[in-house]
Amino acid sequence: MGKRTCLYDMHIQYNAKIVDFAGFDMPIQYEGIMDEHAATRNAIGLFDVSHMGKFELKGEEAKSCINYLVTNDLTALVDGQAMYAPMCYEDGGTVDDILVYQHAPNNLLLVVNAGNKDKDYKWIESHLLPGVDLKDITNELCQLAVQGPKSVALILSLTNISLGTLKYYHFLDQVVLADVPMLISRTGYTGEDGFELYFDKKDAQKIWTLLLEEGSSYGIKPCGLGARDTLRFEAGMPLYGNELSETINPLEAGLGYFVKLDGEDFIGKSSLLEYKVQPKRKLVGFELMDKGIARHGAQVLNPDEERIGAVTTGYISPTLGKSIGLALIPYAYDKDNILVQVRKNRLEAKIINKKFLKQ
Structure with missing residues (x-):
């Protein structure tokens, strides 16, 4: 149980x-x-x-403390506002993607993914500034x-x-x-x-x-x-463990808007700056042209049937009625078609905008 x-x-x-x-x-x-x-x-x-993790972060330096841990810039956050923010390791890999709610600069609510709650707590706790208190209120x-x-x-x-x-x-x-x-x-x-x-x-x-x-x-x-x-x-929103992970950074997941490389220092900034200069992978959307469903982990191949990546999420869209997916592939890949290995079959797919809904 x-x-x-x-x-x-x-x-x-x-x-x-x-x-x-x-x-x-x-x-x-x-x-x-x-x-x-x-x-x-x-x-x-x-x-x-x-089940989502919920932490209270309180103290005079609470905002400065969490701002150093996330890639987004919380300095512009005002009372009554929330902000989405990836949290990274030194190498740029993602600890988690979280929400930061500001009651006041010295009183924040952090909402984290359920599967990462204990890991996140230890990570934040290990970087607390003097006088800042962290409490799990999940x-x-x-x-x-x-x-x-x-x-x-x-x-x-x-x-x-x-x-x-x-x-x-x-x-x-x-x-x-x-x-x-x-x-x-x-x-x-x-x-x-x-x-x-x-x-x-x-x-x-x-x-x-x-x-x-x-x-x-x-x-x-x-x-x-x-x-x-x-x-x-x-809606093209990431799920930790699929589009983000310890080995998938926010830039290759297409979350550059939430990575403020021209702002204040944060953990992982130097690695992400290097990655931006020489990106290796990108997240793309695709639609299957053949009948089938591309599940998480399915291999992605180029037209020459060489493995180039993997599916992060795939479903038949209930709204669109199409078999669509997200895949992580080489940044330099410039063709508009790929193959997806579904069981023993290699299905044709075309690359499309990963924000599948127009609204």
Whole structure:
């Protein structure tokens, strides 16, 4: 038996299929990945993401401390704002990609990937500046993602705060929803508008049930990690362990926008500067021309059938109805077609924009 979030009983009640994910017993699907994917694209999807790691970083030098650990430049971050930031080793490989929420420069919330939580904690702890305190608060909070084009209307109907004017990658603290105080942010990992709700885990079942009841007229559905993966993939968003890893740096993953090489010093900067001058690999999107699905790890070959890379993620897109994927290949590769090894077959594919959705 793995670890369980505060909503495990609800997942069982709603007939979720449970799988192991990062040591947690998590719902992979309820009615089905396709239905849950469509609900999020067209109405609202409700996701339990309480397994995500959550750290408090407090102290006068808290912001300076984390700014040295991430590739993005947090100096411009203001209170009530969040920022996406890869975190690297000295050689440029990725420790994790995280979110930094600023309550104040001396009070930050860090949200990290569940599978990396313990590793991230030790990494950050080993680089703490004097007077900066790090606390793991993962097990204290319930974290929900309410995603989809109708999510704003639903959340607005449940609170008297004007969340409709909340900007992307900003948050409000102490919002009261059904008498429960919470932090509500507007980031998202699906390619759709929506919110993240952070609140005391004792109110988890109450809020989960309320959202499903009040959201029924909006078409809300509980969604598992399966749909969460297909949704983020269609939107071209990376998943640690696929598009990012200890051996895949943010530049080759196509995340150069979040690597501020002209800003302040950070761990891995010198290696990433060298890499930018002489890049070796790049992440590309592709569409299969032949029938099949290119799964994670499938070999990528050039037209001469020489191995040049590997698939990082591949699915039949529920929204587009096409078999598409992401692959890491040599930076110098300049052709618009590749081959993908799927079982015994070598399938033709064409390289396309890796942001598969136009929205």
